């Protein structure tokens with residue numbers, strides 16, 4: 001099923017490369033669009049070390065992946081270092097141990113050299129011949145990225161190797177960072193660059209050293225090779241002019257005498273304040289364009305926290321550089337080239353009125369709880385403004401029986417109640433949760449209204465926090481207020497009311513949450529209208545049974561554990577009380593240590609019985625996504641929509657999902673560009689070498705009737721005799737992105753997989 005949709009990343013690499021290039025160029029960027037770049041051409045995507053956000057920087061597979069999933073004119077960036085015998089190699093750091101295993105291979109051959117007057121110990125290319133580096137392999141240098149490809153014996157590439165793999169298009173971009181250092185070692189970058197550009201097409205050469213660029217500027221054909229002056233930190237001294245980069249920025253006419261463009265850190269264009277909020281953009285792009293210089297921005301990476309204004313959506317960040325109504329940079333230097341590729345070809349210049357190209361309902365999770373404290377007026381209004389289809393309210397009851405919206409029955413989860421005088425109401429109710437809590441039914445509604453909301457920070461153990469400026473903002477709404485607000489929002493197609501702990505509340509607190517919901521809906525006039533769909537969700541089948549007479553309402557059954565399928569008998573049973581189903585992301589694409597292992601039959605099985613399937617929970621923070629999705633929330637949503645055909649996505653960040661639906665790369669059939677194609681589960685995992693393979697785990701169970709069946713909801717008045725199992729409180733756990741420690745033992749024990757051999761032999765043929 002998925003094969004027809006997915007891009008077969010690696011096995012068909014050779015075939016696909018040429019294919020993808022033709023398909024993409026056929027429908028890619030709209031030639032009639034006017035880009036406010038210097039040339040009027042679409043901005044370039046420059047892949048720093050290939051797809052270095054995923055694979056070891058500057059490795060053959062990193063470059064191959066960049067070619068496959070990017071716009072066809074992607075430029076491959078190589079950070080050139082010279083070996084003792086003058087070969088030019090691509091490695092990201094001057095200290096080779098940063099991204100290779102050289103410290104193991106040449107154990108005692110580290111040295112100390114001066115950099116900007118600072119003695120620096122490390123392994124440097126000037127001390128090794130190319131031959132001595134033959135057994136040194138590229139590894140992951142950034143510890144927050146996966147090291148699972150470190151066992152793949154990825155050789156260091158020379159500039160000539162790289163040029164051969166990318167022949168004839170697109171070009172390569174050479175960055176010359178340390179001309180002065182190599183000069184001290186009697187190695188000439190100038191000679192290397194002039195010589196290599198006689199045999200290889202070099203599209204761009206960048207350097208932060210004025211002297212170096214001036215020494216080659218008259219020797220290269222500017223039609224073939226553009227020279228780009230790279231700005232470092234504003235206060236750093238440029239060695240050949242002895243001026244700071246900040247002051248050189250005020251002297252662009254001087255730059256223009258030896259370069260045709262500049263490369264600046266992205267904060268030169270969009271500065272951020274100390275708390276990581278965007279300030280107004282500078283005039284750098286306009287000034288440089290006026291001086292006839294192209295502007296390239298650097299430091300784009302999906303897995304490094306960027307400004308809060310982008311809500312963790314890297315496409316939003318890209319768009320702010322190329323589609324802001326004011327200017328466009330001429331290119332972006334990124335570790336994740338798929339993201340600016342999407343931004344450029346699928347999302348830029350979409351227009352406010354672009355219509356939805358894909359079906360899935362965008363369902364909020366406590367409103368836009370990625371941006372504001374969940375279930376506050378601010379979160380709901382933001383979700384509506386973001387274009388959510390279905391606004392949700394998880395209903396809780398106060399002590400005096402007022403239904404209101406809050407993510408959890410435990411006030412500690414989404415308010416600062418623990419720091420209030422109500423902390424004395426803390427109690428332990430094992431039927432609801434282990435440990436103690438302060439529960440909504442212990443406070444009256446007027447008491448609850450005095451509580452300070454608290455934004456959810458599900459990934460704070462990764463130090464990823466949500467919109468801190470507004471972390472306590474907003475006010476909570478009664479269900480009736482929520483319903484009035486929703487009725488007023490003409491863009492909504494429905495509301496989703498979720499009900500949990502109904503049995504406990506009836507039995508122990510004498511509160512009927514189902515009656516409270518039905519009553520509020522009816523009072524708000526939802527029972528006799530058809531313009532807004534009403535969805536009532538529960539993980540307790542008895543709740544949905546109880547409301548089966550409410551024919552106008554869609555009953556949504558939430559499966560509260562990870563499954564891999566459901567028995568036909570179970571699905572038939574679900575159909576007796578539900579009209580649609582919510583499952584976890586893991587029930588669709590299971591993962592192991594954040595690598596997709598499979599595509600289950602869960603969605604197709606439920607759909608074959610005409611039950612729409614909504615999937616939860618989509619978040620923008622990259623740690624919430626499997627590696628396969630390239631740390632890009634849009635790729636994750638796209639794979640569930642295009643690859644698994646889900647009917648709805650439940651999300652903390654409705655803006656991302658709503659914009660995704662409208663992007664122009666959908667609905668193109670065979671013409672779908674690779675950067676908007678569903679990823680293939682297992683494909684990444686197949687490349688991992690044996691020693692680094694995540695350990696196998698038992699597959700998720702198949703859903704049975706026993707999982708679904710519940711005793712009828714006890715009535716509020718009657719004293720219950722049988723005690724019920726704890727119902728529907730366990731939330732589906734989010735995959736923790738495992739930061740696994742590296743396997744012990746040298747790389748000699750590492751065995752390659754056979755699939756890997758196929759790719760390697762292909763790459764080797766090209767080398």
Ligand SMILES: *[C@@H]1O[C@H](CO)[C@@H](O)[C@H](O)[C@H]1NC(C)=O
Nearest residue numbers: 027028029030031032033664
């Ligand atoms: C290209 O631009 C034209 C004119 O603005 C527009 O009609 C057309 O729909 C665009 N095509 C795509 C694929 O966006």
Ligand SMILES: *[C@@H]1O[C@H](CO)[C@@H](O)[C@H](O)[C@H]1NC(C)=O
Nearest residue numbers: 093095097098099141142143
């Ligand atoms: C390698 O360099 C990167 C980028 O400067 C840095 O984040 C990382 O910590 C370095 N790794 C090692 C092993 O020095």
Ligand SMILES: *[C@@H]1O[C@H](CO)[C@@H](O)[C@H](O)[C@H]1NC(C)=O
Nearest residue numbers: 126181182183184185186187
């Ligand atoms: C560079 O060459 C000069 C002159 O040939 C020599 O004196 C010097 O020692 C060399 N430096 C290095 C680091 O090899």
Ligand SMILES: *[C@@H]1O[C@H](CO)[C@@H](O)[C@H](O)[C@H]1NC(C)=O
Nearest residue numbers: 237238239240241242243244
């Ligand atoms: C650069 O400036 C510093 C002090 O500002 C001075 O000591 C140094 O000699 C200068 N170097 C050059 C090459 O002009």
Ligand SMILES: *[C@@H]1O[C@H](CO)[C@@H](O)[C@H](O)[C@H]1NC(C)=O
Nearest residue numbers: 241243248250251253254255
């Ligand atoms: C621009 O820089 C050049 C080289 O450093 C210098 O000679 C010139 O005076 C500078 N011009 C201005 C306006 O600062």
Ligand SMILES: *[C@@H]1O[C@H](CO)[C@@H](O)[C@H](O)[C@H]1NC(C)=O
Nearest residue numbers: 277278279280281308309469
């Ligand atoms: C970024 O967000 C902050 C806080 O919401 C806001 O004040 C600021 O204007 C935003 N910056 C830009 C450039 O939109």
Ligand SMILES: *[C@@H]1O[C@H](CO)[C@@H](O)[C@H](O)[C@H]1NC(C)=O
Nearest residue numbers: 349350351352353354355490
């Ligand atoms: C978008 O749609 C609105 C209402 O349908 C209309 O008033 C507006 O002119 C449209 N804008 C564009 C740019 O088409």
Ligand SMILES: *[C@@H]1O[C@H](CO)[C@@H](O)[C@H](O)[C@H]1NC(C)=O
Nearest residue numbers: 481483484485486487488489
């Ligand atoms: C409904 O919308 C109107 C007009 O935009 C506004 O005046 C009113 O306050 C809104 N009511 C609610 C409950 O949001």
Ligand SMILES: *[C@@H]1O[C@H](CO)[C@@H](O)[C@H](O)[C@H]1NC(C)=O
Nearest residue numbers: 522523524525526527528529
């Ligand atoms: C819906 O119910 C409200 C209040 O119960 C009533 O005023 C209204 O006329 C009803 N509308 C329809 C279309 O039945």
Ligand SMILES: *[C@@H]1O[C@H](CO)[C@@H](O)[C@H](O)[C@H]1NC(C)=O
Nearest residue numbers: 567568569604605607608609
């Ligand atoms: C389960 O239902 C599907 C779809 O209705 C049907 O194709 C399949 O044969 C059934 N399987 C069994 C074991 O009955």
